[in-house]
Amino acid sequence: MTSTDQTLPEGIQAQNRTIVVDELARVEGEGALDVKVEDGVITNIKFRIVEPPRFFEALLRGRMYSDAPDVTARICGICPIAYMLGAINAMEDAFDIVPPAQIKRLRRLIYCGEWIESHVLHSAMLHAPDFLGLADAFLIAKVNPDLVKTALRLKKLGNTILEVVGGRAVHPVNLKVGGFYRTPRKADVKALEGELEWAIGASVELLEAFAGFDYPDFEQDYLCVSMRHPDEYAIQEGNLVSSRGLDIRVADFPKHFYEEHVEHSNALHGRTREGEPYLVGPIARYNNNYEQLSPYAKEMAEKVGLPRVVRNPYQSILVRMVETLYVCEEALAIVREYEEPAAPSVPVDIHAGAGAGAGVTEAPRGICWHHYSLNDAGRILNATIVPPTAQNQPQIEDDLRGVVQGNLDLDDEALKWRCEQTIRNYDPCISCATHFLKLRIDRG
């Protein structure tokens, strides 16, 4: 989609330079960036994921279907629910299980917890320092202690939801194919109500604080891919849709998208079958499913100046806070209506419909797609997991190309900072995709 031999705008002197970032900070996992500019033309941009491969898909083979949620949780400590529910949805697809509404609502509640925890960690602690020119959130704590304290309290609420429903914040233990091991007690769930009421105001407070940041001027016409559900802002169930009208069943994902293995990265690169990069994550969800946000979330989005369709990737931090506001409202509604289900799970008959199943959910950083084929005993024959950061990787490189091209007048240190910020727009989860950034700017 993007040509490698773009020419420089007039007025900017042709230059030769190499930018190398060897260790990308404030992201999950190990990544690096190489940029080479010759005669003012970008000849090479590589966002490299150098996280060592862990081969989860191969190591799942031969194991029981029921092991998949606990094992795939270990792909990522920041978004374990994305993996657990992705695997669970796929297995339930294989076994033709449709859990009752109460179980689905509890799954949505725990996912709201993961979104709050992940979005607030990323936005306030990992990404906000970029806009303030600070190395880390501990320094923000010196400048604006109230903001960091509010963020930590909000993040803690996300973790508390994970603990109440899932037993543990990192790698919860209470989820399984068919539902939960144990029904969360009504009193424990209801106890979340007061803090969730506080959290709605706190989300708005953070959103308004972040809206005061200086946003770099850069826009892309993204191909946005997300889930969509007829009745709700899609998180844990729905079809797959794109901003260009694609609307497909979850199982048909490989007909329209594929992953390629490139030499410079231990993460596979997701592209459309036509070879185009595409965007998954908060901006994709917001652009595709805006109408399904709550009236208050839409009102606050408009108040801070977010357009109906977001094209500036740096505004992802604002979209994340709009989503945080939304899921605080959602979680509060679920908590208020919660009654303990008659049974924590529905039974699984491993012979019924065993074969293959596909599942997808909206991880905080984008869709996480799973497919498993099973034998008659319910053992996994083959596993395919497509994490969000692998899908975003070509789009990250595309953004970097535009950002570097438009900012060649910056000195190396400033350009490096801008590149890192651009990558962090994606909240890349590099352990998922196989961790942070090494930037090498080669100006020849």
Next chain:
Amino acid sequence: MADKPRLAVWKFSSCDGCQLSLLDCEDELLAVAGAVEIAYFLEATRTPPEGPYDISLVEGSITTPADSVRIAEIRRQSKTVISIGACATSGGFQALRNIGDYDEIVRNVYAHPEYIDALKTSTPISSRIHVDFELRGCPVNKHQLLEVVAASLAGRRPNVPNYSQCVECKRSGIVCVMVAHGTPCLGPVTQAGCGSLCTSCDRGCYGCFGPKEEANTRSLGKRISEDFGVGHRATADMFRTFNAGAEPFRREALRHDEH
């Protein structure tokens, strides 16, 4: 300021969950950040590494030639090295490659195996360097993590139990899921520390804190596979999760393979 102990957090092959546990200490995080100089913590800060360090927390297992060199340098620069989590203390789930056909495993996941530069094994940090303390868990328990950091700062031994999960269940008043419900459980051979999470959720312990000292895995393996009718293959699978590389669990799984 210059007198504060210098803390570094390092990552090897892992999911980041254990270092995230440090960021999950929301109530204590700013106090920790005030008590130590965070000299290196890639997940949280942009500060470049510059030794020496008083305490190095190491997450993840050794899986690449470059990492086997990097860990030696961290040891040289650090007064105290603490490995945190199942990957760092036993090799992690990825240690299952150690018993499989490595080349076949790589081919299963990557179209171009020739691009992959990894070791055929995933091994704990202690396999390469001397480690001063190993904190178990997948993930580690954040309260234990704070205790280990506090103990290291005070120069005392961390107060972390090495008894079995069963002791923790008894103390918490949790009815034994094996005795009462016949649910297979690794509690008798697993080190306590998680807070009885699985048994509180009416499921058997899946061993994420790894083997306790002197674990009688043979007796438990027999009971689960034969008396509970779980069978040998499923019993081997129970021992082959996040601490599959820990010797007692590795050996017990092999015993069931032989059937």
